[in-house]
Amino acid sequence: MSESSGPGNFIRTIIDEDLAAGRTAGRVVTRFPPEPNGYLHIGHAKSICLNFGLAQDYGGVCNLRFDDTNPLTEEHEYVASIEQDVRWLGFDWGERRFHASDYFERLYEFAVRLIGKGSAFVCDLSHDEVRDARGTLTRPGRPSPYRDRPVQENLALFARMRAGDFPDGSRTLRARIDMASPNLNLRDPVIYRIRRAPHYRTGDAWCIYPSYDWAHGQSDYIEGVTHSICTLEFQDHRPLYEWFLEQLDAQPRPRQIEFARLNLAYAVMSKRLLQQLVRERVVSGWDDPRMPTLSGLRRRGVTPEAIRQFCAGIGVAKADSLVDMGFLESCIRKDLEPATPRVMCVHDPLRVVLTNWPQDRVLELEAPYFPDESGRQGTRLVPLSRELFIEREDFMEDPPKGFFRLSPGGEVRLRRAYVIRCDEVLKDAAGTPVELRCSVDLETLNAAPVGRKVRGIIHWVSARHALPAQVRLYDRLFAVPNPTGDKEGDFKRHLNPDALQVLAGAMAEPSLAAARPGERYQFERKGFYFVDPLDAAPGKPVFNRIVTLRDTWARLQDQQGPPGA
RNA sequence: UGGGGCGUAGCCAAGCGGUAAGGCAGCGGGUUUUGAUCCCGUCAUUCCUAGGUUCGAAUCCUAGCGCCCCAGCCA
Numbered sequence: 001m002s003e004s005s006g007p008g009n010f011i012r013t014i015i016d017e018d019l020a021a022g023r024t025a026g027r028v029v030t031r032f033p034p035e036p037n038g039y040l041h042i043g044h045a046k047s048i049c050l051n052f053g054l055a056q057d058y059g060g061v062c063n064l065r066f067d068d069t070n071p072l073t074e075e076h077e078y079v080a081s082i083e084q085d086v087r088w089l090g091f092d093w094g095e096r097r098f099h100a101s102d103y104f105e106r107l108y109e110f111a112v113r114l115i116g117k118g119s120a121f122v123c124d125l126s127h128d129e130v131r132d133a134r135g136t137l138t139r140p141g142r143p144s145p146y147r148d149r150p151v152q153e154n155l156a157l158f159a160r161m162r163a164g165d166f167p168d169g170s171r172t173l174r175a176r177i178d179m180a181s182p183n184l185n186l187r188d189p190v191i192y193r194i195r196r197a198p199h200y201r202t203g204d205a206w207c208i209y210p211s212y213d214w215a216h217g218q219s220d221y222i223e224g225v226t227h228s229i230c231t232l233e234f235q236d237h238r239p240l241y242e243w244f245l246e247q248l249d250a251q252p253r254p255r256q257i258e259f260a261r262l263n264l265a266y267a268v269m270s271k272r273l274l275q276q277l278v279r280e281r282v283v284s285g286w287d288d289p290r291m292p293t294l295s296g297l298r299r300r301g302v303t304p305e306a307i308r309q310f311c312a313g314i315g316v317a318k319a320d321s322l323v324d325m326g327f328l329e330s331c332i333r334k335d336l337e338p339a340t341p342r343v344m345c346v347h348d349p350l351r352v353v354l355t356n357w358p359q360d361r362v363l364e365l366e367a368p369y370f371p372d373e374s375g376r377q378g379t380r381l382v383p384l385s386r387e388l389f390i391e392r393e394d395f396m397e398d399p400p401k402g403f404f405r406l407s408p409g410g411e412v413r414l415r416r417a418y419v420i421r422c423d424e425v426l427k428d429a430a431g432t433p434v435e436l437r438c439s440v441d442l443e444t445l446n447a448a449p450v451g452r453k454v455r456g457i458i459h460w461v462s463a464r465h466a467l468p469a470q471v472r473l474y475d476r477l478f479a480v481p482n483p484t485g486d487k488e489g490d491f492k493r494h495l496n497p498d499a500l501q502v503l504a505g506a507m508a509e510p511s512l513a514a515a516r517p518g519e520r521y522q523f524e525r526k527g528f529y530f531v532d533p534l535d536a537a538p539g540k541p542v543f544n545r546i547v548t549l550r551d552t553w554a555r556l557q558d559q560q561g562p563p564g565a
Numbered sequence: 566u567g568g569g570g571c572g573u574a575g576c577c578a579a580g581c582g583g584u585a586a587g588g589c590a591g592c593g594g595g596u597u598u599u600g601a602u603c604c605c606g607u608c609a610u611u612c613c614u615a616g617g618u619u620c621g622a623a624u625c626c627u628a629g630c631g632c633c634c635c636a637g638c639c640a
Contacts, residue, residue, distance in 0.1 A: 008579060035640055070639060127638060134636060138567045141636090172638055182568040184636055193638035212640045236569050236635050258570085260633095265576080271640095313588060315578045317571090320633055324576045327589045337602060344599095371602070404600080413598060446598085457598050524599045553600045 009316040011050070011257055015058065015227060024226040024252065028060030031098075031225050032086070033216070035067045036078035036200070038271035039286040040085040041293045042307065042328075043262040049311035050259070051229055052091040063223055064093035068101045069215045071199040079200075081286070085294040090304045100215045101201045103222055107210050108162065110218055110248055111173060111192060115154045119247050120191065121147055122157040123174045130172070133179075134187055140180035141187045147176060161194055164207045168194050173208075177243065185240045189213055217241040220254040228254045231261040232318065262314065263322045266476035267292045268483055268491060282492065283477075289544050290477045290499045300474060301520055301530020301546035306335040325476060332547045336520060336528045341369035341378065344415060344459040345508040345523040345543070347471060349389035351435045351463065354420065356442075357386045362462075367416045380511040384417055387463035389507050391525075394458040395436060397425060402556070404456040406436070411449070412456040415524060419444040419454050459524050466507035470542045471529070473501040508541070515541040525549065 018024050030051040034040065040048075055062035064086060068074050086093070100107075114120040123146045125133065135141030149157075158173055160166065173192035181187055191214035196207045220228045228241075235258045245253045263269055268277075269292060277283045277291070286293050289300035297307065310331040314323050363384045370376035394405040394412070406412040411421045424437035441449055448454075476496055483494040515521070517533040527548040535542040 013581085033640090037640085067640065073639080130638075131636075136567085136636060140567090169638065174638095184568080187636090190638045195638080209638090211638070216640085230640095232570070233634055234640090238569090260571085313577080315588090317578070319571050319578090321577060324589065327577070330589055333601090342599075342601095371597085371599080373597080373603080402600095415598065417598090419598095448598090454598095456600085459599075522599085522601085525601070526599090527601095549599075549601050551600070556600085 028058035029226045030055050031063040031065045033065045033067045037073040039293045043269045046262045046311050063096045065098040071197040076200045100219050121149050122154050143179045221250045225254040228256045232258050259316050265325045265481040266478045289474050306332040329547050340522045342522045342524050346389045347506050348392040349507050350392040352388040354440050356439045383462045383465045385462045388460045390460045411454045414460045419449050461507050461509050465510045469508040471503040471506040473545045475499050513539050
């Protein structure tokens with residue numbers, strides 16, 4: 001069993017069988033094959049954890065291989081981000097960083113062998129003609145008129161394709177398989193196309209580029225990959241994958257295994273759509289904390305450990321699924337809960353005046369960073385003075401049954417401080433409370449009030465000492481579980497307008513002036529927060545909400561219907 | 566109407582002919598100076614449906630039904 005790829009899944013079963021049958025000489029070699037045309041997202045994390053996790057567990061290796069066969073869309077910027085993300089997630093490919101483009105020469109030689117066997121031919125059909133001849137799902141295709149070109153002629157033409165004798169798109173090299181196959185992938189698929197585009201690694205060394213189907217399996221073979229794990233949409237390609245290997249008498253042969261890609265509720269997981277959000281400035285970038293990208297999750301403050309636990313927890317199978325966002329949140333909380341220091345920050349301040357507290361008195365309370373029962377050490381000083389801020393939602397003039405925070409005449413405990421009673425409510429012209437006049441029970445510091453029970457505990461911050469802070473509340477990017485579910489219509493109309501809420505007047509306890517970029521805190525009763533590594537300045541922290549705390553009260557309220565509705 | 570896959574709880578997911586793991590969510594209770602955490606308990610007489618084989622079926626067979634993928638010189 002492993003942390004990263006989970007217990008018994010069907011892929012492990014296959015590997016166990018292969019090992020038992022001696023099919024791979026005891027070796028397990030996997031690979032993670034991103035195309036450097038976008039940023040990695042949590043769906044890729046599933047694949048990374050699977051591939052690297054399997055290699056770890058079976059004492060094998062996992063290659064990082066850039067599947068860079070399409071120079072039009074690939075850029076170095078992406079390979080840098082991909083490497084950073086994989087490393088951040090906690091995996092190490094050692095020296096085993098490869099590129100499909102490393103194999104261009106060998107791939108070319110392989111293609112020559114295919115031609116030599118009469119298994120590939122140069123086709124002069126145009127793009128449209130190829131499409132027309134391919135047939136449909138229910139009707140077989142027609143053979144290309146160039147299908148029976150003599151081997152020598154194919155060889156000469158292919159060499160000239162490489163030499164740049166023909167214009168882009170004018171010719172292709174095609175495998176010679178079966179135009180009547182019910183599997184469209186076997187209807188003489190294109191394996192080389194002419195494309196005069198500079199490649200980010202090979203520059204203008206090539207004007208022909210191999211297709212995915214041709215490059216991928218052969219790259220697996222070259223690298224000695226034993227188990228080539230990909231997503232479900234490639235199942236139909238497996239016969240082609242195997243056909244190529246067979247044509248080349250490849251030995252030993254890698255085996256392709258497909259699993260279901262990750263879908264996360266209230267998110268989109270397609271590079272194309274994520275790219276669109278970035279390009280159209282719907283989000284601030286690939287690392288916008290609302291994005292399901294690894295860079296976005298990192299910027300939000302999610303830990304790699306939480307993502308690994310998530311990937312281990314969702315399992316690996318072949319059934320399409322839509323994983324509950326709540327599960328990711330649960331993994332994040334679980335990872336953050338034990339070791340994240342607790343502090344106080346009021347998001348929406350309501351002024352409280354402690355009428356029986358001397359004007360100038362400041363009491364420095366030594367407050368532990370962790371729950372008393374956790375056994376963890378560490379404290380900070382929290383000043384208490386006559387005027388405070390409390391959370392506006394922690395006061396209700398006319399509270400529903402079961403509300404045990406503050407209300408007129410009611411009592412509540414200030415977290416790690418005294419019990420106070422609300423004696424008077426001051427309101428503005430619109431009737432909105434602007435200030436609460438409260439009295440302190442001076443007997444209640446570290447002691448229970450006598451003769452009554454005070455159930456509620458609220459967080460607070462001394463007004464005079466409060467540190468204004470920017471707090472960014474993040475929520476799910478989309479308002480519906482499956483934004484791309486309906487075929488028609490723009491997925492962007494399902495965007496959640498409240499996915500980002502920037503708090504204007506949040507007030508943090510003064511100890512947070514020392515918060516350093518990249519640190520995580522729990523704001524008690526609120527959630528876990530991350531000091532934004534880019535936007536925070538010394539003494540001016542910016543907090544990203546990573547995830548809220550579980551909130552049983554809010555849930556009960558929701559069940560009762562929204563208040564005032 | 567072609568081919569390839571997949572259907573086990575609200576969401577994931579084990580299970581591989583011997584009588585339905587686990588996690589998330591939910592529900593009930595306990596502890597608690599975070600309505601958090603933690604702890605205890607509960608949550609599928611049934612596995613898409615219908616037949617069949619078998620002493621015994623989620624697992625095997627047959628027939629349906631539903632969902633996903635494939636007609637890029639993308640990956």
